[in-house]
Amino acid sequence: MQAPSVGGVRLPKGNGETIRLARGASLTDFADKINANPASLVQVLFHLGEMVTATQSVTDEVLELLGSEMNYQVQVVSPEEEDRELLDSFKISYGEDAGDETDLQARPPVVTVMGHVDHGKTRLLDTIRKTTVHEGEAGGITQHIGAYQVASELEGVERLITFIDTPGHEAFTAMRARGAQATDIAVIVVAADDGVMPQTVEAINHAQAANVPIVVAVNKIDKEGANPQKIRQQLTEYGLVAEEYGGDTMFVDISAKQGVNIDGLLEAILLTADAALDLRANPDMEAQGVAIEAHLDRGRGPVATVLVQRGTLRVGDSIVAGDAYGRVRRMVDEFNEDITEATPSRPVQVIGFTSVPGAGDTFLVVEEDRTARQIAERRSARTRAAQNAQKRKRISLEDLDAALKETSQLNLIIKGDNSGTVEALEDALTKIDVGDEVELRVIHRGVGGITEGDINLAIADNIIVIGFNVRAEGKATELANREGIDVRYYSVIYQAIDEIEAALKGMLKPIYEEVELGRAEVREVFRSSKVGTIAGCMVMSGEIRRNTKARLIRDSVVVQEGLPISSLRRFKDDATEVREGFECGLTLGSYNDLRVGDLIETYEMREKPRG
Template sequence: MREAPQLGGVSIPRGDGSRTIRLRRGASISDLADKLETLTNFSVQPGALVTALFHLGEMATATESLDEATFQILGEELGYKIQIVSPEDEDKELLEGFGLDLEQELEDEDDSDLEIRPPVVTVMGHVDHGKTKLLDAIRKANVVAGEAGGITQHIGAYQVWTEHDGIERAITFIDTPGHEAFTAMRARGAQVTDLAILVVAADDGIMPQTVEALNHAQAAGVPIVVAVNKVDKEGANPAKVRQQLTEFGLVAEEYGGDTMFVDVSALNNVGIDELLDAVLLTADAGLDLRANPNKDARGVAIEAKLDKGRGAVATVLIQSGTLRVGDAIVAGTAYGRVRAMHDENGEAVEEAAPSRPVQVQGLSSVPRAGDTFLVTEEDRTARQIAEKREAVERNAQLAKARKRISLEDFTRALEEGKVDSLNLIIKGDVSGAVEALEESLLKIEVDDSVQLRILHRGVGAITESDIDLATIDNAIVIGFNVRPDVKARERAAREGIDVRFYSVIYSALDDIESSLKGMLKPEYEEVQSGVAEIREVFRSSKFGNIAGVIVRSGTITRNAKARVIRDGVVVGDNLAIESLRRFKDDVTEVKTDFEAGIGLGRFNDIQIGDEIETIELVEKPRG
């Protein structure tokens, strides 16, 4: 391979700005060097690129994951366009490397391969408007009673059967959490769904989360059926709800629009059958709900948790194909063989067709809510895909965590000392809650003097290794609906590690925000405490010049910080009232309208008519 030409004293092939280099998220300088070699057929040493980056005011090692902005700067210098591949494209390319082109697979399907599948419905709306109660009424089960703070903390998926036009039809429901901190998971719910039920309380009307849920559903391009709940409650006004929603493009059929509104009472089981009919009518009218059941299964992990007796358990929704016990599957960075499957009632099932939600056992680890899953022919392929995804994810996290720092900033940071940081380890019972908590914590706004670092997040009980990590990095451990095991509890007590437990997400957010604000260095502002006018200047061989003054305002205190002002201009700053006397007595303070003698130490440039101003530094309260 040829030697590259010199650029800035190092050997790097120069581009003309027209060629594009595609890099994955979290790539390193070594990856860029490999891509340059392939593109130009020149030998490129990673060290040369490190040097080039150094000259641009950035420091990085050859194997360190870099962010997009750093690559853009380096690419511009070298004459190449650097394109960071999106996570979706990245995963698509990864799967294509294993001979799995999912888009092509769908295109190749013939109409004769497709069979009708049940609609997948997401129930969305404002907290307290009765989404969970509505699902209770639909599936005759009580979920609300077990929820902390009355708020749904987990995503669940259920299938119900109803008679429609004399035929028994299935509908799959996804229950998305209600609190605003779960926005990310609610958005995921809208992405896997065919149709959304927007629940609005008839006595409450449109609320912020109603609009938020509506935006998610509209962004996903899914039809919406509105369930006007609590119609039998005092003060209920279903007509007002219909009127309010017209502003958001949802016009009721009775007003000449095409959105079905159904008045229901989840508490008293009113209007439930009509709501299910409306769902099926809307689905049949505007959607082509068909999938090929005769192939390897593809779908989405709706939720996942670590079960003490069963290991990693994932609730998956099959979108096409049929999932069977014994299949080799990969879901995100988790892989394994399907050891057992259960439906929402805990009944064992041998196979699951499209639109069927099932709980799957047998995965190596806990996938994240929203991870796609697919069946592979061999266990080895599933493992390799999972390992590659994990490596990509780890590099992306490292790039995200890397704080870009210029040489000037680096020098300044060394001079000023380390930036304060609050280190956290988050453990929760389900992956969706952990992810939502992490996202919400990272949105807490404090100034740049304090950093929030999440060192580790995971699903399951707090373990001894979590405490070890917290000990090394002086971190706080947050347990969300989980507790430490015996060894971890003893280790935490021995090491003095702060372990906090929460069951409602906003309690955790409030505590961490308070802790962060408590870490902020106090801000001080200057407050004038006294002003004295110099009436006379006494010369002393022993003490220098002494100012004979009269105090015009406030109080002059010995040892107070002071400055000398002449004609409105500061002529002496950062001084101190080193001596303060009234007649022959030393005093600690002199109040307004009293005379005194003031010595300012070695500062002797004082004249009659000058003002001596004393100041105090007062801590400003944080907002």
């Protein structure tokens, strides 16, 4: 059945059937599904006011617009759904334990420590694992996600607990949310002398959204002004009611600095796990889990910290995480000691990936390297198509003219020491709001040092390069200096955010506002053959300055705008300004229509600071 023509183009007409398309699909993909010519779809969209090429990734809205025009229901498949279909095609099930109930064994709880900056999260983890991570952190703020396993004792039985250390500054919301996704229990750290802060609330929201039980660690009880009871009262507003108040949230008073009651906190975590959760997994299947963070190591190549959620990960396994794949060549634990296998809830560093996985990517073990590579390549192509669709600015015929005019745009390349931080930084930067006049675009992001390739890309596109905890490699520095490329180095994320925000605001066109300087009333009018009409005035308010702009007001109506105060005198002397209460004589350029009783208002345009 032929459809009515759209702009002279005739197409197969649908009967309302559903067409499933991946996010970022092109018109060619659409045409394949309905057995049509892609060129005709390009023409249809052109007549609908959209200019798109046949192979270009397009947005969900464009696909739906085209579908409704041709009587098809377009269903854009979510990335998660598409990934599930991809794994199904390889006969791989993800996210569930193989076998039956008898195959499941108890596993340690995975705990994320969250809370406000400076409330003692890193100090608490240090005290728990007897290390000193916080001393090496820039600005005292945790910059990476790390994971560690510690032993505790409950009722005479030794039990393990896995801790995920998430970054503590508010700019890392994206990463902290991801930390909560891999978590069984959230420990919210609140300083007893400081109280509930915005990031504390943010952390609680993340934990509650992930449906994770919460244990509250009331820290710094040794400090003057500490009031643990006040913290309990404040947190009731957020649905966290202490057990002693009849609720079900365990509150533990601790001092991370003095090491007070740390065992009590570990016990509370285990008790909460036993009471609220059924923590079991099958260790006898192919390993699956999540990449917590990943970075590029100069000596070892891509290194990913992964948390095994089910199954057992072994050296020699073929592994795929997001669009990275490889073979597990080596595994090390938190003490940098080699291990050969990792059971459920065990965090390990995996060496052997061919590229750096993204923080939060799920990983799974597959039977052979070829399968791992195919899954990774398909995911990579899908991600690229979705990104291209997102980057494409929709230009309709109506606003083509506006689009062709120059817009202020700040282009960035972000390189960092691990993928979680790069992602958090990009997320924070793209949320900077300076209105519609200026656009920020991240042209490229990656893990590792700044290379010549990055600098060459920056030269081609006039881009600023940001290095977070990484530096430019030898020749890249020379090239950047020679070509005048702006390379900025940071070790604390919010410094980068502040500077980029300042740069964006600097690119905004200045806003000018009118500031009234003074008003004068014309008391007499003199005619002079040399200088024209002179107004004898009394300054009523402010001051009248020479060479400023003036407007002439008669009977409350503006008669003339933008007149110059070309000469200004007090008696016979030239003056630069005459203040309120004094008389003066002035001329308004060559303008002569002045009358007694007119008001002369002077003003200047000043640049208005942006909020």
